[in-house]
Amino acid sequence: MYSTSMSTRMIVPLLSLLLCDPTFAQVGEPSASTAILFVHVNVIPMDHDRVLRDQSVLVEDGVIKAVGSVISAPLHVRVVDGHRVKFLSPGLADMHVHSDTSRDMAVLLANGVTTVLNMGGARNSFMTHTRSAVNRGDIPGPHIYTGFLVDGTPEYGYFFVTTPAQASALVSLAKTNGYDFIKVYNNLSPECFYALADEGRIQGMPIIGHGVTSVGIERQFAAGQIMVAHTEEYLYTVFFKPGSDPGNRAPSPNQIPDAIALTKRYGAFVTADLNTYATIARQWGKPAVVDDFLGMPGVRYLDPDDRISWRGGLYTSRKGDLSARLAFLKLFTKSLSDAGVPLITGTDTPAIPGLIPGYSLRQDLHALEEAGLTRYEALSAATRTPGEFIAKAKPGSQMFGTVTVGKRADLILSDANPLDDLSTLEKPSGVMANGRWHSATELQRLLDGIAAKYEAAARLQRLTRRSPRSITHPKSDVAH
Numbered sequence: 001m002y003s004t005s006m007s008t009r010m011i012v013p014l015l016s017l018l019l020c021d022p023t024f025a026q027v028g029e030p031s032a033s034t035a036i037l038f039v040h041v042n043v044i045p046m047d048h049d050r051v052l053r054d055q056s057v058l059v060e061d062g063v064i065k066a067v068g069s070v071i072s073a074p075l076h077v078r079v080v081d082g083h084r085v086k087f088l089s090p091g092l093a094d095m096h097v098h099s100d101t102s103r104d105m106a107v108l109l110a111n112g113v114t115t116v117l118n119m120g121g122a123r124n125s126f127m128t129h130t131r132s133a134v135n136r137g138d139i140p141g142p143h144i145y146t147g148f149l150v151d152g153t154p155e156y157g158y159f160f161v162t163t164p165a166q167a168s169a170l171v172s173l174a175k176t177n178g179y180d181f182i183k184v185y186n187n188l189s190p191e192c193f194y195a196l197a198d199e200g201r202i203q204g205m206p207i208i209g210h211g212v213t214s215v216g217i218e219r220q221f222a223a224g225q226i227m228v229a230h231t232e233e234y235l236y237t238v239f240f241k242p243g244s245d246p247g248n249r250a251p252s253p254n255q256i257p258d259a260i261a262l263t264k265r266y267g268a269f270v271t272a273d274l275n276t277y278a279t280i281a282r283q284w285g286k287p288a289v290v291d292d293f294l295g296m297p298g299v300r301y302l303d304p305d306d307r308i309s310w311r312g313g314l315y316t317s318r319k320g321d322l323s324a325r326l327a328f329l330k331l332f333t334k335s336l337s338d339a340g341v342p343l344i345t346g347t348d349t350p351a352i353p354g355l356i357p358g359y360s361l362r363q364d365l366h367a368l369e370e371a372g373l374t375r376y377e378a379l380s381a382a383t384r385t386p387g388e389f390i391a392k393a394k395p396g397s398q399m400f401g402t403v404t405v406g407k408r409a410d411l412i413l414s415d416a417n418p419l420d421d422l423s424t425l426e427k428p429s430g431v432m433a434n435g436r437w438h439s440a441t442e443l444q445r446l447l448d449g450i451a452a453k454y455e456a457a458a459r460l461q462r463l464t465r466r467s468p469r470s471i472t473h474p475k476s477d478v479a480h
């Protein structure tokens with residue numbers, strides 16, 4: 001029952017009677033209203049494995065202000081009615097993307113992704129314009145965190161440093177430019193890695209990323225690295241001797257307990273990117289698989305530049321097969337989860353052929369469930385645990401990842417309980433991120449607009465033989 005006490009704030013049932021035109025929440029522009037009231041929703045808070053039936057959730061200024069069957073709300077509030085049948089759960093986090101356009105941000109949002117961590121290579125306009133515009137709620141997209149990728153040699157084509165002085169200076173440069181993290185890469189020298197870690201600690205720029213061959217994950221953790229960007233980093237720096245060449249062999253499962261123990265000792269987070277590795281394995285030495293990827297329906301939402309890059313066949317000329325390693329990583333991921341190592345989802349979209357923004361995260365959830373994680377565990381890796389990761393790595397940040405009071409209102413409204421069927425999140429009735437509510441209609445309109453733009457770009461490209469980048473990428477990416 002709702003409270004009947006009177007105050008300056010209205011009582012929820014009256015509001016829902018007065019304002020709940022069923023079409024109201026389903027049409028129109030994304031809400032710029034600062035207050036949104038969800039009524040008659042079944043809440044999946046994701047703080048524990050539980051469902052709270054027939055609740056109201058009040059969001060003000062992008063933050064969850066109240067959750068309960070009895071809450072009061074301000075007079076001028078936009079109401080979204082779940083009619084007791086819809087479910088409200090935390091938005092999803094893809095903590096490893098290389099997307100850096102406003103269009104990718106919209107595609108991610110339309111797929112229920114409300115948080116991303118860009119793990120390197122973002123163009124400058126993304127950092128200077130798109131990121132802040134999205135995070136302010138001015139343009140649609142997930143909340144964006146960013147890591148500055150740094151390597152020790154030019155081998156992989158990334159920004160690199162060769163002296164500790166350069167490494168320290170780079171941390172300041174990255175901070176000045178709005179990055180949240182330093183992402184370390186394979187070829188850093190030990191001196192440069194430690195300089196990044198030391199300066200990162202001083203500047204509040206935590207170290208995340210790959211295993212550094214010359215250092216090794218254990219010493220990286222000891223120096224303060226808080227997150228590993230792929231489970232397969234353990235193959236390269238823990239299970240096999242760094243720099244050795246085991247081919248595509250899988251390690252012995254007997255090595256798993258030690259790897260878990262060292263991770264737990266330092267409280268590090270691990271990116272559970274099972275679908276990413278499975279997708280790499282599928283196309284390993286098989287060009288026809290990439291053609292299949294390019295025929296997937298979701299490709300109409302994939303930037304023409306990425307389609308060209310996929311066609312380049314990053315892995316299609318490789319030899320052998322990765323199935324033994326994939327089977328090992330499934331077991332390793334399940335073992336990490338069982339041991340309570342905090343796992344976060346991350347997909348590497350769209351850099352790896354086959355991984356469409358948003359779609360890749362659903363596939364990752366599915367892969368985690370297939371590996372034996374419960375749906376609650378899989379969904380935790382995409383909601384609560386990324387929130388815990390940011391809370392620990394960047395103290396003072398707005399917290400997110402659960403539907404509880406005080407958290408950022410990253411929300412998905414769905415037709416079914418995602419803890420019964422994760423695929424219900426693939427067709428959200430609406431998504432809230434960065435203080436904006438986007439109905440299903442609005443999200444579809446966003447997707448349609450992007451597909452039309454890409455189709456027009458492809459047509460123009462065929463006519464003029466210009467590169468798609470010169471057509472689809474305006475000077476400032478904010479203009480979309």
Ligand SMILES: [Zn+2]
Pocket residue numbers: 096097098119348351
């Ligand atoms: Zn990556």
